[in-house]
Amino acid sequence: MIRLDNISKQIGRQMLFIEASAALQRGEKIGLVGPNGAGKTTLFRMMTQQEQPDKGLVIAERGLSIGFFSQDVGEISGRSAVADVMDGAGAISGVAAELKALKIALGDPDQADEMDQLIERFGEVQARFEELGGYAQEGRAREVQAGLNFS
Numbered sequence: 643m644i645r646l647d648n649i650s651k652q653i654g655r656q657m658l659f660i661e662a663s664a665a666l667q668r669g670e671k672i673g674l675v676g677p678n679g680a681g682k683t684t685l686f687r688m689m690t691q692q693e694q695p696d697k698g699l700v701i702a703e704r705g706l707s708i709g710f711f712s713q714d715v716g717e718i719s720g721r722s723a724v725a726d727v728m729d730g731a732g733a734i735s736g737v738a739a740e741l742k743a744l745k746i747a748l749g750d751p752d753q754a755d756e757m758d759q760l761i762e763r764f765g766e767v768q769a770r771f772e773e774l775g776g777y778a779q780e781g782r783a784r785e786v787q788a789g790l791n792f793s
């Protein structure tokens with residue numbers, strides 16, 4: 643659950659939120675609609691703790707990881723959409739990055755001397771990735787994006 647409790651937020655001279663409250667329940671799907679500059683992105687930034695409200699509280703359930711796909715296409719150019727969605731997946735993304743680096747290291751002749759340690763580490767990281775649901779997450783990310791017509 644994510645709860646916004648009596649949030650007020652001003653940017654420059656513009657009051658974006660005045661004592662606003664809302665709650666998102668687990669499993670709920672919500673669309674946020676409003677004119678340009680109304681504060682939609684600011685609301686998401688407050689949910690992800692990238693920005694603080696002037697007043698009020700943002701409360702997220704313990705252990706929740708919040709993914710956020712930027713509306714700014716400039717930020718995602720040159721990377722796959724799946725990689726970006728996975729990046730929003732909290733702890734999994736760090737583990738996925740290490741797994742990828744280890745795969746490259748395993749094929750690198752310059753690191754042949756460290757092969758034993760690399761293989762051992764690979765096993766640990768892969769187990770952690772599996773435990774976090776990383777493989778299922780990646781499949782799910784691809785499935786959702788196919789549904790949205792991303793290639």
Ligand SMILES: Nc1ncnc2c1ncn2[C@@H]1O[C@H](COP(=O)(O)OP(=O)(O)OP(=O)(O)O)[C@@H](O)[C@H]1O
Pocket residue numbers: 653654656658676677678679680681682683684685713
């Ligand atoms: N870093 C900043 N510096 C100055 N003003 C900002 C900053 N970030 C946001 N604003 C202003 O705050 C207001 C809300 O911006 P926000 O990006 O949250 O709107 P939005 O609803 O997401 O708009 P859009 O539909 O264009 O994405 C806008 O007037 C914007 O100009």
Ligand SMILES: [Mg+2]
Pocket residue numbers: 682683684713
């Ligand atoms: Mg926005």
